[in-house]
Amino acid sequence: MNEPRIWIRGERAGLGPFTEDLVDQYWQWEQDPGTLVGYGRQTPDSLANRREGFQHQARGTDDQLRFTVYDVAAVPPTPVGATAVLIDHHVRTGEFIIQLGPDHRGNGLGTEATRLTLDYAFHITNLRCVYLSVLSPNKAAITAYEHAGFRVIGEKRNSGYWLGQPANETLMDAIPDDFVGPSAVRQLIAPDR
Numbered sequence: 001m002n003e004p005r006i007w008i009r010g011e012r013a014g015l016g017p018f019t020e021d022l023v024d025q026y027w028q029w030e031q032d033p034g035t036l037v038g039y040g041r042q043t044p045d046s047l048a049n050r051r052e053g054f055q056h057q058a059r060g061t062d063d064q065l066r067f068t069v070y071d072v073a074a075v076p077p078t079p080v081g082a083t084a085v086l087i088d089h090h091v092r093t094g095e096f097i098i099q100l101g102p103d104h105r106g107n108g109l110g111t112e113a114t115r116l117t118l119d120y121a122f123h124i125t126n127l128r129c130v131y132l133s134v135l136s137p138n139k140a141a142i143t144a145y146e147h148a149g150f151r152v153i154g155e156k157r158n159s160g161y162w163l164g165q166p167a168n169e170t171l172m173d174a175i176p177d178d179f180v181g182p183s184a185v186r187q188l189i190a191p192d193r
């Protein structure tokens with residue numbers, strides 16, 4: 001089996017291209033009940049629709065960062081999830097999105113994949129701010145985001161559902177000055193500076 005292409009890597013997680021070869025895998029991760037609840041989505045998507053959606057995403061790369069997350073401790077590295085940043089070029093900001101497959105959660109991969117995506121967004125894409133909203137009961141996600149360098153900036157009330165109950169959304173953001181590092185991008189491009 002060929003080694004997958006990985007652009008930047010940390011100790012456990014790495015980021016590589018978002019690729020058509022893995023679209024059925026993305027679909028599976030996205031339809032997992034934990035992902036649906038985490039995103040406040042209420043109906044599963046069809047594989048046919050997801051494949052069509054991939055084609056749309058593949059044509060929109062100017063406005064979005066999309067990565068496959070790999071577990072780089074596995075041999076060969078295994079795809080475990082995906083991250084994205086949806087860019088607003090007018091203000092140089094972007095909205096962060098992540099999901100990992102259910103078998104790969106709770107091992108620190110989400111934290112590291114989030115940090116690597118911020119690293120890319122700040123040091124290659126030159127964004128000024130990356131933000132997200134997360135359902136407030138989604139404590140694992142909020143903890144992972146905080147460890148990766150996001151901070152809580154507020155709460156939107158009654159704006160979602162969690163397991164059948166109305167829920168608030170926690171709003172978080174990160175700016176380059178908050179970046180916790182180490183920077184895998186800097187290490188790659190200018191290791192001596």
Ligand SMILES: CC(C)(COP(=O)(O)OP(=O)(O)OC[C@H]1O[C@@H](n2cnc3c(N)ncnc32)[C@H](O)[C@@H]1OP(=O)(O)O)[C@@H](O)C(=O)NCCC(=O)NCCS
Binds near residue numbers: 107109
């Ligand atoms: C959210 C997600 C990406 C996090 O990735 P992960 O690899 O599971 O997270 P990590 O293991 O890096 O970190 C989770 C942290 O939350 C902690 N945690 C887990 N459950 C918790 C809870 N109920 N309360 C408080 N902390 C909790 C863990 O202990 C860990 O902290 P630690 O590193 O100090 O031990 C992943 O769980 C996922 O894909 N979930 C489904 C989709 C989703 O909800 N996406 C987010 C939508 S906004």
